Amino acid sequence: MNSRQPYAVRVRASAFRRLARFLDPAPAPAASPSPPLGRPAEHAIVDCARYVDGARRSGRIPLDETPRALRERPGFVWIGLKDPTAEQFAEVAERFGLPPLAVADAVRAHQRPKLERYDDVLFAIVKPVRYVDADEVVDVAELALFVGPRFVVVVRHGHTDVPARVRAIADSEPELSRKGPIGVLYQVMDLAVDGYADAIAGIDVDIEEIESQVFGGDENDHAERIYKLKREVLEFRRAVKPMAGAVQRLSEPETTLVDPSLRPHFRDVHDHLLRVADAIENYDKLLTDILQADLAQVSVRQNRTAMRQNEDMRRISAWAAIALVPTAIAGLYGMNFERIPGAGVPYGFWGVCVVILALCGVLWVLFRRNKWL
Numbered sequence: 551m552n553s554r555q556p557y558a559v560r561v562r563a564s565a566f567r568r569l570a571r572f573l574d575p576a577p578a579p580a581a582s583p584s585p586p587l588g589r590p591a592e593h594a595i596v597d598c599a600r601y602v603d604g605a606r607r608s609g610r611i612p613l614d615e616t617p618r619a620l621r622e623r624p625g626f627v628w629i630g631l632k633d634p635t636a637e638q639f640a641e642v643a644e645r646f647g648l649p650p651l652a653v654a655d656a657v658r659a660h661q662r663p664k665l666e667r668y669d670d671v672l673f674a675i676v677k678p679v680r681y682v683d684a685d686e687v688v689d690v691a692e693l694a695l696f697v698g699p700r701f702v703v704v705v706r707h708g709h710t711d712v713p714a715r716v717r718a719i720a721d722s723e724p725e726l727s728r729k730g731p732i733g734v735l736y737q738v739m740d741l742a743v744d745g746y747a748d749a750i751a752g753i754d755v756d757i758e759e760i761e762s763q764v765f766g767g768d769e770n771d772h773a774e775r776i777y778k779l780k781r782e783v784l785e786f787r788r789a790v791k792p793m794a795g796a797v798q799r800l801s802e803p804e805t806t807l808v809d810p811s812l813r814p815h816f817r818d819v820h821d822h823l824l825r826v827a828d829a830i831e832n833y834d835k836l837l838t839d840i841l842q843a844d845l846a847q848v849s850v851r852q853n854r855t856a857m858r859q860n861e862d863m864r865r866i867s868a869w870a871a872i873a874l875v876p877t878a879i880a881g882l883y884g885m886n887f888e889r890i891p892g893a894g895v896p897y898g899f900w901g902v903c904v905v906i907l908a909l910c911g912v913l914w915v916l917f918r919r920n921k922w923l
Contacts, residue, residue: 591641594634596706597717600627604724604733606717616645620700626731630704630713639705646703648696649673656694659707663789665796672697672807674735674796677789678710678742681752686775688749688782690789693742695735702731704738712741732808739797739819746790746826753783753833757840764844769851772844780837787830794823868917875913876906 591613598616600607602625611619611627619627629646631639636657643653652673655661666673674695679688691708704713716737720727727733756779764772800808801816808816879902917923 591631591634591638594631594638595642596630596632596713598627598629600625601720601727604720604727606721613641613645616701620646623700626700626702628702628704628717628731628734630706632706634705642703646696646698646701647671648703652694652696656696656705659692659694661692661694663793663796665799667807670699672732672735674739676712676738676742676793678712678745679749679786679789680710680745681749683752683756686756686779686782688753688786688789690785693738695738697731697735700731702734710745712738712745715741729809729812732812736800736808736812736815736819739793740815742793743819743822743826746786747822749786750826750829750833753779753786754829757833757836760840764840764847771848773841773848776837776841776844780834780841783830783834783837787827787834790823790827790830794820794827797823864922868913868922871917872910872913875909879906 595613598611598613599609600611600619600622607625613629616627616629619625629642631642634642634657639653639657642648643650649668649671652666652668652671655673655675661675663675663677665675672695674697676693676695678691678693680691681687682689689709691706691710691712693710693712694705694707696703706713716734719737720734727737729736760772760776760779763770764776797816797820799805801813801820803813805813914923
């Protein structure tokens with residue numbers, strides 16, 4: 551009779567070694583001896599514990615003792631890793647019989663949220679986020695979860711406190727943890743979606759601030775800030791939108807992936823996720839409209855400036871034309887002629903001055919009528 555657990559994927563240890571060399575091809579320094587099995591992975595393991603009836607057993611389990619813990623019933627083993635190398639995670643994959651394709655995705659990170667099934671092992675990618683209001687940046691982390699009948703393996707990339715919060719909830723409220731590893735998956739997804747709602751609230755505040763600046767008469771250039779926030783919203787959407795399909799699969803009545811008592815919980819997460827996705831779509835469109843409005847206002851201000859410059863040029867040209875008349879007449883009379891018209895007339899000089907003033911007055915009236923002055 552085969553004594554191996556039904557959830558273990560039948561792979562040889564050498565396959566994981568080859569996969570590790572493929573994912574992390576850089577050879578180790580020759581002077582550094584190869585550590586024994588289990589030692590490299592310990593540096594990446596954040597926690598490893600056994601849960602029975604939703605409660606954590608005291609103490610941390612070494613990786614070498616996880617096979618014995620998996621054989622003990624009831625309960626499940628929960629192991630968490632942070633940014634493991636391919637070699638480190640290969641050891642964990644060997645002990646838990648994880649599917650090689652999913653192992654490659656978990657180590658390399660930068661994957662889309664998804665849910666895949668490998669026999670009796672579920673592989674999920676969840677992307678928690680947090681909104682850094684000071685920088686107006688959506689910080690996206692990544693969690694890769696392997697959920698088996700009696701184990702949960704969580705691989706964390708980036709900054710997120712979701713796994714730690716799930717452990718705290720499991721310690722204080724073990725009801726969902728009693729559902730086993732799938733209950734842990736629900737708690738991870740639920741907290742991640744709660745984080746989405748918090749990020750939406752932060753983005754909403756910044757968008758309102760941008761709106762008040764753009765439409766409140768602030769003539770500073772807001773295009774760069776709007777564009778950066780729009781880029782963060784798009785990054786946020788890439789973390790949220792694909793996850794809706796994964797959660798929907800877990801909430802469908804005909805699914806056999808989860809316990810029927812957990813389906814309403816996943817439906818609630820799916821409902822909240824759809825609300826977040828709708829809000830992200832609305833914010834994306836709103837930021838596009840605000841950006842267009844800001845660019846339109848910049849164009850209007852530029853047109854106004856150009857019009858003012860044209861008006862100034864017309865005024866200058868009009869006064870220059872008026873000044874040209876006395877300059878031209880005075881220039882003619884300044885030439886060295888023996889007989890200058892009006893020179894022998896007693897009031898000839900004053901007559902010329904009157905003519906100059908009359909011509910200047912006529913030009914001023916004409917320019918004024920044409921709104922050049």
